[in-house]
Amino acid sequence: MAASDLKSHTYDVVVIGAGGAGLRAAIEASALKAKVALVCKSLLGKAHTVMAEGGAAAALGNVMGEDNWRVHFRDTMRGGKMHNNWRMAQIHAQEAPDRINELEAWGALFDRTPDGRINQRPFGGHTYSRLAHVGDRTGLEMIRVLQDKGVHSGIDVHMECTIVKLFVVGGKVAGALGYFRETGRFVLFKTSAIVLATGGIGKAWQITSNSWEYTGDGHALAYEAGAELIDMEFVQFHPTGMVWPPSVRGILVTEGVRGEGGVLKNSTGERFMFRYMPDMFKGDYADTEAESDAWVKGDRTKNRRPPELLTRDVVAKAITKEIAEGRGTEHGGVVLDIASKQSPDYIKKKLPSMYHQFKELAHVDITKDPMEIGPTTHYVMGGVKVDAETQESTVPGLYAAGEVGGGMHGANRLGGNSLSDLLVFGRRAGQYAAGKRGAAPAIPDAEVEQAMREALEPFEHAGENPFAVQSALQAIMQRDAGIIRDKAGLENALAELEKLKGRARKVGVTGSREYNPGWHTAIDLQSLLIVSEATARAALERTESRGGHTRSDHPDPDEKQAREQIVIKKEGGRMAVRREVQPPIPADLMALIKESV
């Protein structure tokens, strides 16, 4: 097909991704009178944000008046193992309360405190009760509010449209090429400002809480466009995914279960988390069951939090160790029990969708019986390197916000900090992208034609089933680039991925271009290969253990590497890896982090 026959649109700002970050960016850009397109792979309202359960973290101080942005900043930095972009962590902590209040002004119905304010629940790594929530369906509330605000703001939504290529001309953003899933036809967006809000990469692993969409498209699009990726070794394995039956393996069990008092036990019945307290957090958590129980009952000033609420990296590793040492359950998990800590009515009220999920999918009544859980791939801390204030990447006119952005969460993200991140940095990306509007450079026809040809390749020949290559990739990443890594495994992963690139080039698809999942999977494979390689290369480079990255051959943190970032960039057709030292944390902020509260 000639580029001249292609359907094309011209916009001031094109936002790719319609989760919390993309919607918030689009709303902001539109409020600044930019002509905005919002493009998403699924239907509107189905992005990952809809699945978020526990809540959005913001130091509103509604439940515990002692809370403020400084404590939130401190918790975020400590949770991120001091590796975070400090300026992003600061902006996030300062602006999150306004962003949550703004959602209320747009119609959000958060759960309330007795005096009529937004209620907040405790969560792992947060010193005070901080998560604004709606039962255990906070993401649904958030996306619906943003969706309704968005459609009433005059944004053009292009649903079920997948972007496959970004065009950069003369060093500046010029546009993007996509195809509509329904028809298989291509569409060209011409623009000088693109906001990537495509979410994460979790589909690169076998056991995951993520959907088919999480193939790392935004990471790969940015990489191909010449932008830098950082922190790709930091992948969050959430401690609690379902493990049984096999068909639901990996589906998330919200941290809210532990926030509401749920405890972890091994097969001997021991509450093992007391044995896994890292030095950094000694003194912040309860050291007896009696103290934990008193805290759960609501006496939060005199008692400290239960150790189940340690940061996710710590809890996931503890569970992995218990299982590896033979104290796991029949199906290779550990026990999460809330039934013995809270009444059935309370559980149904606070965790309705968990109750429903276990009842329907596992035939387990969580008000009576314990759950069987184990770690599941959940979130990528790494992403496109951006400027903290503007969210602009190293490519002028290309912005990234939400899970696809890197830096904010450092080596480990605190629960609840993603939903607030989407709002804070989504808004900023939209604001600065709108400021970038102007004539976009013309995209050479030949580049567009080549991109279309490449996308249609799998129709050209008979070949291997793309689903088979995708599952081979997932098996490699699960085995060699999972929770516990080492040099030999990572090198093996890289060698295997190299072979898979060859197989991926030769996949074939049958049928027409209309709504053809085989074809979609073949295209998504290209992104999966890039993000998998980036993760493995960065993980090999970081010779220490920190947050979500654990090396059995380098089991300890190395303070020299704490503020070093592994940067990935495409150079001369190859993936180049280098280290870069982040700017030092200013003394006043350093004092905040060290403060004990």
Next chain:
Amino acid sequence: MTLFRVFRGTRDGGGLHDYQVAATEGMVVLDAVHTIQAEQAPDLAVRWNCKAGKCGSCSAEINGKPKLMCMTRMSDYAPDETITVTPMKAFPVIKDLVTDVSWNYEVNKRIPSFQPRAPDFPDGTWRMYQFEVERPQEFRKCIECFLCQDVCHVLRTHDKHEQFMGPAMLVRAAVYEMHPLDEADRRDYLRHEGGIGFCNITKCCTEVCPESITITDNAIIPLKERVVDANYDPLAALWRKVTGKGK
């Protein structure tokens, strides 16, 4: 082995195709469809995202009943029972199990948007109490699966998409109508464009809702009452407008 009969086709027509799938413990219908896709028919079109009943993407009709495929366990059927999976009937087929649901999004866009009263406090915030928010929170559980739209005879049998917004969109309007802060008046919209009068309270929608929203009793009937009041009792309507009561 379980026999699956899955609709394959496009807007131009199609028919049921047979596939054999080996059932494993805990398997849901969506897993079976994915197995068919991965091993036998890579171009079999289906929507899904969360696999846990949270996103409302995987709606279809299983043995004629509107359901979420990800929440329907194969053990709910007898081992030798054939499982037939067809797309939702109230919407045009795009391909296989995927239907064109864009009409719902068009309707949603036309529902008058949320308009809060002025903030209660100078810092721009409001106070609302749990008992007040609980009513609209029930409607906010809606995952936009459109199964209620699929089962409602006004849309399914009588094809009144032009005149009737359907139960899912009535639920959407109810969120804001019963929102403690909202001041917009949607009664005119509901009566005319929304066609609320077409609903004759058969409650079929409530029966299929995977989120157990009591669509008819809690959303539609109260909305009907408001619309009726507004039309037959202008004095009461005026009183409400002046005092803001009875909303």
